[in-house]
Amino acid sequence: MIPIAKPSIADDEIEEVVKVLKSGFIAQGPKVAEFEEKFAEYIGVKHGVAVSSGTTALHIALLAADIGQNDEVITTPFTFAATGNSVLYVGAKPVFIDIDSKTYNLNPENIERAITDKTKAIMPVHLYGQPAEMDSIKKIAENYDLIVIEDAAQAHGAIYKGKKTGSLGDMGCFSFYPTKNMTTGEGGIITTDNEEIAEKARVLRSHGESERYTHVVLGYNFRMTDIAAGIGIVQLKRLDKFNERRIENAKYLTEQINKINGITTPFVASQSTHVYHQYTIRVEKSRDELIEFLNKEGIGTGIHYPTPIYNQKLYQDLGFSATCPETEAASAEVLSLPVHPLLEKNDLEKIVSVLREASKQINLF
Numbered sequence: 001m002i003p004i005a006k007p008s009i010a011d012d013e014i015e016e017v018v019k020v021l022k023s024g025f026i027a028q029g030p031k032v033a034e035f036e037e038k039f040a041e042y043i044g045v046k047h048g049v050a051v052s053s054g055t056t057a058l059h060i061a062l063l064a065a066d067i068g069q070n071d072e073v074i075t076t077p078f079t080f081a082a083t084g085n086s087v088l089y090v091g092a093k094p095v096f097i098d099i100d101s102k103t104y105n106l107n108p109e110n111i112e113r114a115i116t117d118k119t120k121a122i123m124p125v126h127l128y129g130q131p132a133e134m135d136s137i138k139k140i141a142e143n144y145d146l147i148v149i150e151d152a153a154q155a156h157g158a159i160y161k162g163k164k165t166g167s168l169g170d171m172g173c174f175s176f177y178p179t180k181n182m183t184t185g186e187g188g189i190i191t192t193d194n195e196e197i198a199e200k201a202r203v204l205r206s207h208g209e210s211e212r213y214t215h216v217v218l219g220y221n222f223r224m225t226d227i228a229a230g231i232g233i234v235q236l237k238r239l240d241k242f243n244e245r246r247i248e249n250a251k252y253l254t255e256q257i258n259k260i261n262g263i264t265t266p267f268v269a270s271q272s273t274h275v276y277h278q279y280t281i282r283v284e285k286s287r288d289e290l291i292e293f294l295n296k297e298g299i300g301t302g303i304h305y306p307t308p309i310y311n312q313k314l315y316q317d318l319g320f321s322a323t324c325p326e327t328e329a330a331s332a333e334v335l336s337l338p339v340h341p342l343l344e345k346n347d348l349e350k351i352v353s354v355l356r357e358a359s360k361q362i363n364l365f
C-alpha cells in the first residue's frame with residue numbers, strides 16, 4: 001500500500017530523543033525554548049509559543065486575543081473540525097462562510113456580509129498547504145478592527161507574497177501531528193510578533209502561572225515536552241527539503257494527471273508557494289468508485305473533508321446552519337492522493353497509471 005501520509009523519521013531524530021531522555025529534562029525545558037526560537041526565526045516572527053497540539057495552539061491563540069462569550073469568529077467550514085471547535089472551546093461562535101472554488105480557501109468576498117457587532121476575528125485556514133488570500137483578508141480586518149488568526153496547521157513553510165504563513169496575521173497556529181509537513185509526534189506552536197500576546201499565551205499554556213505557583217488566570221496544561229521539541233528541532237532543519245520533495249511530487253502528478261480527462265488538479269495562485277500538505281484532485285462524479293479502485297490497487301486516499309463543519313452532528317445539535325454551495329460541492333468531489341516526501345518515482349508512476357486505468361473504467365464526469 002502506498003500510504004496517504006508517512007512521517008520521515010531518521011537517525012538524527014532518534015539520537016536527539018535519546019539525548020533528551022538522558023538529559024533528565026523530559027517535560028517542558030530548554031529544548032522547548034530552543035525549538036520556539038528556531039521555529040519563530042524560520043517563520044520570520046519574534047515569538048513562538050510551543051504547545052501540545054495544533055488544536056491547543058488555536059485554543060490558546062483565541063484566549064490570548066481575549067475572544068470569548070458573545071464574540072464571533074469568521075472562518076471556513078471546509079477544514080478539519082479543530083478550527084471550528086477551538087472557537088467553541090472559548091465560548092464564542094464560529095461563523096462559517098463559503099470558500100473559493102479553485103483554492104478551497106476562505107473567499108474574502110464573503111467576509112464583509114458576515115461581519116456583525118459581535119465579530120472579533122477572522123480565522124483563515126491555509127488549506128492543503130496553500131496560503132489563503134491574506135491581503136484582502138487583512139484589509140477587511142483593518143477596516144473593521146478585527147484580529148486575524150491564521151490556522152497554518154497544514155502550511156509549514158508556505159509563502160504568500162514573499163512572507164511565510166504564520167507571519168501574515170496577528171498570530172499563526174501550527175500543528176506537528178505526524179501527517180503534517182513536519183512533526184513532533186503531537187505538538188503545536190503559536191507564532192506572533194506581538195510580545196503581549198506571546199506572554200499571555202505562555203501563561204495560559206501552563207496553568208495560568210505568571211511564576212511558579214502564582215496563578216493569575218485560568219490556564220491549562222497544554223505544554224510541549226522536550227522530547228517532542230527535540231524531534232521538532234531536527235525536523236525543522238529538514239522541512240525545506242521535505243517541502244521541495246512534496247512540490248516536485250505534486251509537479252509530476254499534475255503534469256501527468258492533466259493528460260487524463262475528468263480529473264481537476266490543484267490550482268496554485270500565482271502569488272503563493274503551495275507546500276502540498278495534501279495533493280487534492282477533484283472529480284465531478286463517481287468519487288467513491290474511484291476511491292475503491294485506487295485502494296484496491298494499493299493506493300491510499302483521503303477525503304479532506306467529506307462534511308462541511310456546520311453539517312457535523314455536533315454543530316447541527318448546536319443549531320448551526322449555513323449556505324455554502326462551493327463548500328458542499330467540494331466536499332462531495334475532492335480526493336487526496338499521496339504526495340509525501342517518502343514517495344519514490346515508481347510510486348508516483350503507479351498512482352498515475354492506476355488513475356489512467358480508472359478513468360477508462362469509471363465515468364468521472
Ligand SMILES: Cc1ncc(COP(=O)(O)O)c(C=O)c1O
Nearest residue numbers: 053054055080082153175176177
Ligand atoms: C486545519 C487544521 N487545523 C487544526 C488542526 C489541529 O491540529 P492537531 O491535530 O495538532 O490538534 C489540524 C490538524 O489536523 C488541521 O488540519
